[in-house]
Amino acid sequence: MYDIIVAGAGHAGCEAALAAARLGHNTLLITTDLSAIARMSCNPAIGGVAKGQIAREIDALGGEMGKAIDATGIQFRMLNSSKGPAMHSPRAQADKSAYTAYMRKVIEKEPNLYLLQDAVTGVQVNEGSCTGAIVMSGRSIPCKALILACGTFLNGIIHIGLKHYPGGRTLAEPPVSGLTEQLVSMGFEAGRLKTGTPARIDARSVDYTKVTPQPGDTPPSPFSYNTTDLGERKQLNCYLTATTEETHRILEKGFDRSPLFTGKVQGTGPRYCPSIEDKIFRFKDKKSHHIFLEPEGYDTNEMYVNGLSTSLPEDIQIEAIHSIPGLENTIIIRPGYAIEYDYFYPSQIFSTMETKLVENLYFTGQINGTSGYEEAAAQGLLAGINASRKLQGKSKFTLGRSEAYIGVLIDDLITKETREPYRMFTSAAEHRIILRQDNADRRLLRHGNAVGLQNSAMLSYLEHKEEAITTIRSLLEQIRIRADQPELLQLFSRYGYSKPEGAQRCINLLKRPHISLNDILATSQDAFDRISAVSMEPDILKQVEIDCKYEGYIKREHLVAEKISRLEHHEIPKTFTYENVIGLSSEGKEKLQRHKPETIGQASRIMGVTPADISILMVKLGR
DSSP, X not given: OEEEEEEOOXXXXXXXXXXXXXXXXXXXXXXXXXXXXXXXXXXXXEEOTTHHHHHHHHHHXXXXXXXXXXXXXXXXXXXXXXXXXXXXXXXXXXXXXXXXXXXXXXXXXXXXXEEEESOEXXXXXXXXXXXXXXXXXXXXXXXXXXXXXXXXXXXXXXXXXXXXXXXXXXXXXXXXXXXXXHHHHTTOOEEEEEEEEOOEEEGGGOOTTSSXXXXXXXXXXXXXXXXXXXXXXXXXXXXEEEOOHHHHHHHHHTXXXXXXXXXXXXXXXXXXXXXXXXXXXXXXXXXXXXXXXXXXXXXXXXXXXXXXXXXXXXXXXXXXXXXXXXXXXXXXXXXXXXXXXXXXXXXXXXXXXXXXXXXTEEEOGGGGTBOSHHHHHHXXXXXXXXXXXXXXXXXXXXXXXXXXHHHHHHHHHHHSOOOSOBXXXXXXXXXXXXXXXXXXXXXXXXXXXXXXXXXXXXXXXXXXXXXXXXXXXXXXXXXXXXTTOHHHHHHHHHTTOOOOOSOEXXXXXXXXXXXXHHHHHHHOHHHHHXXXXXXXXXXXXXXXXXXXXXXXXXXXXXXXXXXXXXXXXXXXOTTOOOTTOTTOOXXXXXXXXXXXXXXXXXXXXXXXXXXXXHHHHHHHTTO
C-alpha cells in the first residue's frame, strides 16, 4: 500500500507528489506518459503578472517550480518594472523539453517517490473515505490518500474547425474517461470548460526585418531563493508583431466553421485569455492585436505564436498567419486548437484541497477550474502538504488572503462561483502592496521550514537577511548629511528639489520620490562605509528601500488585514446546518449550505451572502 497516490504528472501533480514524498510518505505518481512529465502544452513560460508572484511563493514554501525555471529558462524579464514594486512580476521563457527533463530527473531522484505509467479511471471509497485508485486495467491500488491532478484530460475533446478528436492535452494524448461519471454518481457536481492554444511555426521562416526584438533583462533575475546567480546564460530574443485588418478579414471568413460560434464547444473559455476569433468578434473597433513570437528552446526551431490562440479551421489559420507582418512565408509546424474538458466546482473542496464529500480525496489544479501552470502548481503543493499532515495527525496548513497570492487563489476558488477558467491577477489581491514578488521569502519561508520543505540553511539566510535589513534601517535613521555638502546639492538639483534647509536624515531622503538608496550611498561616504559594512547584497538593499519608501502604506495594509483576519478565526463547525437559522435570507441559506464555509471570513465572501446574514450567523455561533 502507498501512503499517497497522485493521479496526473502535470505541474499540480509534480508539486503534490514531491511535497508528499519529501515529507516522508511512500508516494506513487501515476501518469499516462512518462515522457510528458510537467509538459508545457501551451505557452512554454513561467510567471507573468501575478503568476510570477505565485511562482516565487511556491519556491519560498519549498516547491520545485522556481528551481526548474531557473535551470531551464532561455529568457528572463521583470514585467511592469516602470510601475511600483507591488506590480513587478517576473516572467521567464523556458526550454520546454529541458523543463520536462529537469522535473522528471528530480522526481526520479526522490527516494520516497515512484512512477507508474497508467491512468486513474476510478476512485475506491469505503465508508466515506478514499482507500485506493482504480487504474485503466481495472486494478485497484490501495492508498491512504488520493490526489487527483487530472488537468484537461477528463473527457477531453480537441476542436480544429468543425473537426473534433478525443484528446487529453494534445492530439497525441488520449483523454481519461469514466472518472467524471463515477465522481458524479457519488454526488460531486461537474461542469465543462474550454481552453486553447495557438499554432506553432518554424522560427527559420520568420522575416526578422519586420518584427521587433524583445531581449531579456541584463542581468536576469532568478525565481528561486536557492539560485544565487543565473550566470552568463545566453538569452534568446522574443519578437513583437501584430495582426492587421487583412488578418481580421481572413479570420472572419472562418467564423461559419468556428466550433466557438457554431455551438460545437459547450464549455466556457477563459475571459482574460480569449481566442483571436473571440477578440475580433468582441472588439470590432480594434484594427490590430499584439502578437508575440516566443522560442520554445535552444535546440528547436519551434516557435510559439502568443496572442493567436484559435480553434478555426487549419486553412484559415494558415492564411491568417501569412497576413501578419514578418510571417508572410512562415511554415506552420502544427495548427492551433481548442480543448474542452470536465472540471469540478471548487466549492466542493476545503482550503486544504481535500474534498468535502469524500475524506482523504483531494482535487488540485485544472480539475478545480483554474488556468495556468502556476495556479496548478500552487494547489498541488498545498494538496501534497495537507495530505501528508493529515496522515501524520498534524493540523492543516492554509494561507490567508493577506499572507500570499496562493491564499487569495484558494479562497477565491472555494468562495466564488467558478463558471469560467480562473486566472490570477494582481487586481484579485486586495493586499497586493504587501504580497510582492520581492518579499515572498520574508512572508513564507518560515512556513516552508515549519512544514518541513525548507532546510535550516535557508532559514538561517532569512534570519541574516532580516537582521541586516533592521540594522541598515537603523543606520539610515541615524546618519545625517550636511545641507552644504556638494553631493547633496547635486542630488537635489538632479530631481528638481529646492535647496535643503539643515542637515538631512538619510531615512527622510529615501522617502522622497525618485531618490534611491544607491543615490544616498553615492552622496554620503559615511552612509556608504557604515552600510557596506553590514551588507551590499542587492536584494537586502532593495528590501530596505521598499520598506522605507512605502512604510505608511504597508503599515496601513497590515492594520486592514489584521481587522479582516479576525473573522477568519471564527470557525464554523463542519456539522453546522443553516436550514433552521431564523433570519437568514433564502439565497444566503442556499449558498452557505452548498459551500459549507470553514470560517465566518469565508462565509462573508460567498456571493449572495449578505452582511445581515453574517451578523445573524455570528450571533447564532456565539460571537
